[in-house]
Amino acid sequence: MEAFWGSINAEQSWLVSSQPSEEVAAAEELSPLLSNELHRQVSPGVSFGFSVFNLMNAIMGSGILGLAYVMANTGILGFSLLLLMVALLGSYSVHLLLSMCIQTAVTSYEDLGLFAFGLPGKVVVAGTIIIQNIGAMSSYLLIIKTELPAAISEFLTGDYSGSWYLDGQTLLIIICVGIVFPLALLPKIGFLGYTSSLSFFFMVFFALVIIIKKWAIPCPLTLDHTEEFFQISNATDDCKPKLFHFSKESAYAIPTMAFSFLCHTSVLPIYCELQSPSKKRMQNVTNTAIALSFLIYFISALFGYLTFYDKVESELLRGYSKYLPHDVIVMTVKLCILFAVLLTVPLIHFPARKALMMMFFSNFPFSWIRHSLITLVLNIIILLLAIYVPDIRNVFGVVGASTSTCLIFVFPGLFYLKLSREDFLSWKKLGAFVLLISGILLGNFSLAFIVFDWIKK
Template sequence: MEVKQANATKLKADFFHGGPGKNSPTTGYTSDESSPLIGGNVAVVSPSEESTSGKTSTFGAVFIVVNACIGAGLLNFPSAYQAAGGVAVGTIMQVLFLFLIFSSLLVLAVCSDVRNSNSYQDMMQSMCGTAGNIACAVCVIIYCFGTCVTFFIIMGDQLDSILALATHNDQTKYWYTDRKFTITVLAVCIVLPLCLPKNISILKWPSSVGVIGTIYVAVVIIINYYLLPTNAATHIVTRPTSWTDVFAAVPTICFGFQCHISAVPVYASLKQRTVGQFAWVITGALLIATVTYVLTGIYGSLTFGDRVCSDVLLSYDSGNVTVTVARVMILGNMLTSYPILHFCGRLAIETIYVTARKLPPAAAELTQTRRRIVETLSWFVLSLILALFVPTIGSVISVIGGLAAVFILVFPGLCLIQLALNSASADSSKSKRRFQIVLGVVFAALGTFMFGESVTAALMVDFGVISGGTVDC
């Protein structure tokens, strides 16, 4: 498969205008794409040989990666810190994970250079063949769907508090203030119309400033720690009650730092597409995200202790003006983020459909409109129904956070192993290949463990086998 290197303008057009290239998942694959590379030799090419220069600066790339990182997961960090055994344990776990996250992002850059891939799925196709691409598409669908459910839950959380302020905390239960009603109305009137179009170009500016809203939330949490009176009854967890408690923060950390799906197109769009330049990009982005998450986790934990809600904003009084502004900003961010995640999931569905049916581009385009409407309505209705009956974002993040570990570690690990196995004829030393294989195995094993542990723990909590360690608000 000859994947053309796209510049930043092309990438933005493909994503926001629904204009995939000729080899994209929505229009079918070339004949080369049907031949897996597993077991064969991979010709490693230099980015300068076959790619065109991108237009994204280092600073711009840092902002894009930060925007991909910081989001809904921010609200769950204080709760995750307390469940894991306190701010010290939570912070240490986060710092340790940073090394894995940083390394796996570099692995993605190296592997995407093999065939100048410009998307995560293109990279999986080039390294692991069609089977790897389909596996990646399935995970993208599940991850994006779970994230969309989380967005609806967060919308409901913020609406509850905003309406409580508007009604002056009137305890009377009105039908128009019922959570299920407000989420449904907001979803049908605003979210659904944004999901139906073929392109989502209208969202490129609102979504690009979403990171400002989440950083504002972190600032509000810090400021309110000093402004609010100290509650003597607050119990702050300082150590885990069991060694297994430390893993409670894993899903939130993985969910919060999962920027890997966006990392490959960002790398492809750099003015200087080199691994060294990309290292500077992810260093800056991860530093900003880490500081934001750590401060939110620490100050949220110190303010509310073990009584902090899984959505930290719910722990504050509905009359707090600064927090109300934060709720409005988060609500707006979720309204524009849902269609983007849905768009990514819809493209992944198209990948599986077109591949399974072996449709040529012309045939796939004929029924594209009907498929888009059916896929969108099905996705929307199912995610809305789940959000209406799932009580907290912690319940969803505990599952999709584990799945994020697959994108962060498992897939990069498999690609690194494949790179080492297929570079025997290239200019690569035996010791280097052995190191790549060992590192790839470690990545894949750790990612699989994190995924299994997170999902198992979530199921045990759901069935009442163990306590979830979080507060339902």
């Protein structure tokens, strides 16, 4: 333990004593050393393509179902600007994380908190990661609980109400025990590369179906079999997209986007298992994953919004379930998106379990018993949350405004300002300062409006 803290103090002393030019040179020398160490640990490593798929799987999940609702409450241009801003800031914050990872020779978000602010910093980061990942996993399971019974019932003819396979809670328990728990027990994140690539193609298929079905649902929406859900309106304004639109529901925009682009807790674990790891290679993995995710997010949100306009649901699949309940393509894509969301849950288990390990068992050797018990406890927690949380929008709003903004904006900017010895007027430090202030303002502003909306209701 003393040796560990001695190494921490020595590395911190090196950071403090370095001048800006020396820091760059030292980082350049340290980079290959760190890369070699990482390469030795996980040789031969995970390929570039599988690393992109893994990171995309960490990025894309339940958020894709909530962005059309966000576009309806911000307008097409407003949504586009906000989504682009969050994507760029997210990519830049990963750049800062990787820079600090090279400077400090550590490969975990929690240890960056330790370097910056000691043990309290590590505990705060680990706690934030655990809360955010639990919120993310529970939101994925919440989608499965609400949509899987509906998807199964659409394939059935006749009355099967009351059957166990149409009960969301029963299906959720079976899935958590039979699929999520075994996959989450895998010791390395790279093993999920094949399932992640499959999940990515499901998301692409989802986006293509959203585009196709835009012309299958007329506007204005008519009654027919959806009488209890939609009102007939002949007003042409109902079918005109809005470029900018703001309402009290717009408060959910930034939190939902932050929630949708958060991959920072998975970046460093993926970096550790990357084949021939280097800062540049991992940044290319991140930029590729964020760019592809942005494209799929935008297409899905745009055509989902242009299908339902102001009547778009907070969870996009509900609209198609109500208006096209027995459409074969919609039924197929629903199963695909549910499977893609399901495959994301084990991936998010890794950073959550790692954070718990670092908080309570950092000085203990690996143990399969402890590994399995922590995975089981996490599984039980997210299962209970998925059963009792009523609306996915609440998860997007609260988790996105609090923990997601901290992990994407606040922590990377704050840690870089603390650890880097560059001049404050350097581009990187100014960027880190903007990242920090943006995260604090956007997170607090959104959270205040969400809480006010709850109180008002």
